[in-house]
Amino acid sequence: MTSVPSISLSQNGPSLSRLVYGCWRLHEDPVGVSPQRILEKIETCLELGIHSFDHADLYGEYSNERKFGETIRSKPSLRDSITIVTKCGIQLPGANRPGIRTKHYDTSRAHIVASAENSLKNLNIQKIDLLLIHRPDPLSDPDEIASAFAKLREEGKVLHFGTSNFSGSQFRLLQSRLDFPLSTNQIQFNPLYLDPLSDGTLDQALELRVKPMVWSPTAGGKIFNPREKNGIALLKTLIDLAGKKGKNPDQILYAWFLKHPSGLVPVLGTNDPGRIRSAAGAFDVSLTREEWFEIREAGAGGPVP
Ligand SMILES: NC(=O)c1ccc[n+]([C@@H]2O[C@H](COP(=O)([O-])OP(=O)(O)OC[C@H]3O[C@@H](n4cnc5c(N)ncnc54)[C@H](OP(=O)(O)O)[C@@H]3O)[C@@H](O)[C@H]2O)c1
Numbered sequence: 001m002t003s004v005p006s007i008s009l010s011q012n013g014p015s016l017s018r019l020v021y022g023c024w025r026l027h028e029d030p031v032g033v034s035p036q037r038i039l040e041k042i043e044t045c046l047e048l049g050i051h052s053f054d055h056a057d058l059y060g061e062y063s064n065e066r067k068f069g070e071t072i073r074s075k076p077s078l079r080d081s082i083t084i085v086t087k088c089g090i091q092l093p094g095a096n097r098p099g100i101r102t103k104h105y106d107t108s109r110a111h112i113v114a115s116a117e118n119s120l121k122n123l124n125i126q127k128i129d130l131l132l133i134h135r136p137d138p139l140s141d142p143d144e145i146a147s148a149f150a151k152l153r154e155e156g157k158v159l160h161f162g163t164s165n166f167s168g169s170q171f172r173l174l175q176s177r178l179d180f181p182l183s184t185n186q187i188q189f190n191p192l193y194l195d196p197l198s199d200g201t202l203d204q205a206l207e208l209r210v211k212p213m214v215w216s217p218t219a220g221g222k223i224f225n226p227r228e229k230n231g232i233a234l235l236k237t238l239i240d241l242a243g244k245k246g247k248n249p250d251q252i253l254y255a256w257f258l259k260h261p262s263g264l265v266p267v268l269g270t271n272d273p274g275r276i277r278s279a280a281g282a283f284d285v286s287l288t289r290e291e292w293f294e295i296r297e298a299g300a301g302g303p304v305p
Pocket residue numbers: 021022023024025054055134164165186187214215216217218219220221222224225250267268269270271272275
């Protein structure tokens with residue numbers, strides 16, 4: 001099987017594996033969240049060439065970074081084999097944030113710096129490869145964000161920066177305040193959620209040559225457990241193409257992302273090592289243009305105009 005290649009997200013940007021392993025659902029793993037179980041998934045990824053791991057401060061109610069960090073503490077040599085993406089800016093009420101009453105965003109300089117420093121501590125690492133502003137904040141001052149990025153960069157705590165869920169204009173605005181390029185915009189995109197194809201997000205990624213990371217590539221699992229008409233048609237299309245090519249339906253789905261010229265980097269959400277292995281097989285699938293449009297058509301519920 002082809003090993004998962006790496007990809008540079010932007011000019012002088014970080015080199016991530018072309019599939020990233022997402023840690024949002026680590027705490028939901030039915031097998032558990034022990035360092036041994038997390039290590040099993042990290043080692044499965046590394047074996048396949050998946051060396052990049054996507055976090056956010058708040059995943060698992062602010063506990064998943066720490067659990068991942070405990071695994072790193074149990075095997076410090078992992079630090080040299082992995083690249084870490086994390087995010088900041090969402091303030092979520094809950095047992096681990098007793099001072100917060102209302103869910104809100106905070107992209108102040110002080111919060112960004114404190115959150116990144118806390119992520120370093122929790123993850124047990126010396127540097128974050130890529131830090132993303134998790135969501136566009138209506139109260140954000142781009143100059144403050146730029147100042148936080150500059151400080152973290154000068155101190156060597158964060159090597160690269162990006163955004164998540166930003167519109168094209170929000171991305172361009174933040175970029176205008178920085179003297180280095182943003183590395184990515186991590187976005188929601190899949191055959192059941194096609195907005196980025198028409199709202200300018202992927203046009204901008206191509207224009208700036210900045211590769212988007214893609215979250216919820218299986219629509220949170222809905223693509224493989226569909227209830228709606230489009231989802232049912234989509235799964236049938238994936239199964240038919242998989243049968244034709246002697247592959248798994250998820251490999252067809254991930255190959256659909258890989259074919260887009262913007263250089264999409266899907267972030268895997270499965271807790272199942274077998275499904276991580278299967279996803280890596282997408283690099284052995286090639287889709288024709290017509291097959292790509294067949295999948296788009298099934299997800300959209302109709303053909304292109
Ligand atoms: N930037 C953001 O705002 C944002 C938002 C959401 C997520 N993210 C990132 O994106 C990552 C991926 O998102 P996600 O977890 O929603 O990904 P996803 O793959 O769309 O959803 C994962 C869910 O789908 C199921 N699933 C995956 N592959 C399957 C298959 N082949 N057959 C049946 N079920 C399958 C998984 O169950 P099993 O575990 O049983 O396989 C899991 O419950 C997250 O971990 C996080 O790092 C970022």
